[in-house]
Amino acid sequence: MILADRWADKWIDAWNRRDLEAPLALYAPAVEMRSPFAKVYAVDGMVCGIESLRDYWGEAMRRMPRLRLEKRAVYSGHLALTLHYEDDSGRNCVETFLFDKEDRVVFETACYDRLR
Template sequence: MMAGAGMDHAEARRFAEEWAAGWNSHDLDRIMTHYADEVVFRSPLAARIIDGSDGVVRGVEALRAYWAEGLRRNPGLRFEVVAVYVGLDTIVIDYRHQTGQSAVEVLTFRDGLIVSGMGARGPDGS
């Protein structure tokens, strides 16, 4: 998908909309198509769901297992993209959960796949 300085905002926005659509479909195979085998993902939620992870999930299979559990725990999960920010090889997706809580994902790409990700939550929307 993206390669360094060639990334543009329209492409990043298209990716973010597909990313959200994948989550909203609850189709784990669709979600995982964007991630490299060696992906490393950091999330405060992972620290609570995965014993001993300290919030760091390493590798695509561990990430799949983490998100499978997240989807199981949240059958009503739905994301709405609010804004997208573009860096050289990184995009930031600002989004809102079905609960109203705001969050961001910071995703770094190499050879068209996400190699590094970080989730951060905003204030509770309720």
């Protein structure tokens, strides 16, 4: 069973440490991730599979070496959670994660208050 606040803290901490493998360990091999920024890497804005997600996040970490995330709120659902965080530029993001029965992310979607 996912403990939403603990899971969100672990995810944000991994991003803030630039530990690419730590958040990836929370995901299923066949994960699908949707983001307006993924449209740069995939025509349909979907990143499919753990290896593609590794490439996508690796590039994001390279391009934004000082990115810092701060948790604002976490909302729990059945095999789901939504995380609201703010980045160091003041941009707000709300990400929803859907989990399989092994508590691994199988789907993620990100929404931002502004894209720039």
